[in-house]
Amino acid sequence: xxxxxxxxxxxxxxxxxxxxxxxxxxxxxxxxxxxxxxxxxxxxxxxxxxxxxxxxxxxxxxxxxxxxxxxxxxxxxxxxxxxxxxxxxxxxxxxxxxxxxxxxxxxxxxxxxxxxxxxxxxxxxxxxxxxxxxxxxxxxxxxxxxxxxxxxxxxxxxxxxxxxxxxxxxxxxxxxxxxxxxxxxxxxxxxxxxxxxxxxxxxxxxxxxxxxxxxxxxxxxxxxxxxxxxxxxxxxxxxxxxxxxxxxxxxxxxxxxxxxxxxxxxxxxxxxxxxxxxxxxxxxxxxxxxxxx
Ligand SMILES: [Zn+2]
Numbered sequence: 251x252x253x254x255x256x257x258x259x260x261x262x263x264x265x266x267x268x269x270x271x272x273x274x275x276x277x278x279x280x281x282x283x284x285x286x287x288x289x290x291x292x293x294x295x296x297x298x299x300x301x302x303x304x305x306x307x308x309x310x311x312x313x314x315x316x317x318x319x320x321x322x323x324x325x326x327x328x329x330x331x332x333x334x335x336x337x338x339x340x341x342x343x344x345x346x347x348x349x350x351x352x353x354x355x356x357x358x359x360x361x362x363x364x365x366x367x368x369x370x371x372x373x374x375x376x377x378x379x380x381x382x383x384x385x386x387x388x389x390x391x392x393x394x395x396x397x398x399x400x401x402x403x404x405x406x407x408x409x410x411x412x413x414x415x416x417x418x419x420x421x422x423x424x425x426x427x428x429x430x431x432x433x434x435x436x437x438x439x440x441x442x443x444x445x446x447x448x449x450x451x452x453x454x455x456x457x458x459x460x461x462x463x464x465x466x467x468x469x470x471x472x473x474x475x476x477x478x479x480x481x482x483x484x485x486x487x488x489x490x491x492x493x494x495x496x497x498x499x500x501x502x503x504x505x506x507x508x509x510x511x512x513x514x515x516x517x518x519x520x521x522x523x524x525x526x527x528x529x530x531x532x533x534x535x536x537x538x539x540x541x542x543x
Contacts, residue, residue, distance in 0.1 A: 261518060263277075271438070276318065277344065292485060316518055319333060331465055335373040346382065361436070365452050367419060368411060368486075375419065389429055391452040397450055398449075403488070404449065404488070435454065444469050453500060463510050466511045467514050469513070474534070477524070480531075505525060510537060521541075522535050523535040
């Protein structure tokens with residue numbers, strides 16, 4: 251007899267309660283890439299990057315990159331943060347399916363917040379043209395939208411990304427509202443300047459009944475490299491120096507204030523704590539049961 255093999259399985263939906271809010275992370279997909287070097291540590295020697303990975307029990311020439319949109323149910327609003335890849339890649343775009351599996355209806359989403367306009371964050375916005383998310387308004391940072399619209403501070407290698415922005419986002423502009431750092435999305439959810447990864451990349455402080463969590467979006471793109479050596483350059487960062495500055499400022503704040511963080515590219519469920527382990531060096535501590543009480 252041959253016993254049928256079913257392949258790898260991993261969780262794709264995770265939900266925690268924070269005060270009056272319910273927060274769900276949904277794994278839109280995972281991609282396996284060559285690297286992390288030179289995507290990560292392009293200003294370092296290859297051997298140095300390999301050594302860091304070895305020390306952390308990770309392969310030296312392959313890595314996984316997950317995409318994790320989240321949904322916050324405030325009781326009044328159902329807010330989707332970032333939309334994943336949509337139909338941009340056959341292996342991803344599980345978002346719609348997971349929204350339903352998690353017990354929500356995509357038509358009940360009242361707001362879609364876009365942290366920044368890279369493809370893995372705006373890809374799912376194209377679903378609006380297929381009749382999804384009919385009742386949602388879209389919220390994007392003003393600096394981010396203007397930069398992609400005008401092309402100001404958009405690096406040359408992002409040309410296909412800019413074309414995608416023009417195709418997906420510009421036609422939706424009538425449904426959009428634009429925010430600046432320190433402005434509220436709804437009561438308890440405030441935008442925070444995380445510029446650098448993209449020209450107007452935004453993070454969000456989320457607070458309910460004196461409990462806090464922080465959506466850092468793409469401040470970190472790898473749970474070891476971005477945390478332990480935040481100074482190392484990352485190819486995905488549009489302005490390398492500004493991205494390093496924002497990364498260190500936000501990680502340091504989260505470590506000092508012991509606030510849990512949600513990271514779009516952190517290993518699923520993409521929630522964890524940031525521990526300071528020296529000058530400008532941090533560790534990622536994945537969540538276990540801290541938010542169960
Ligand atoms: Zn991303």
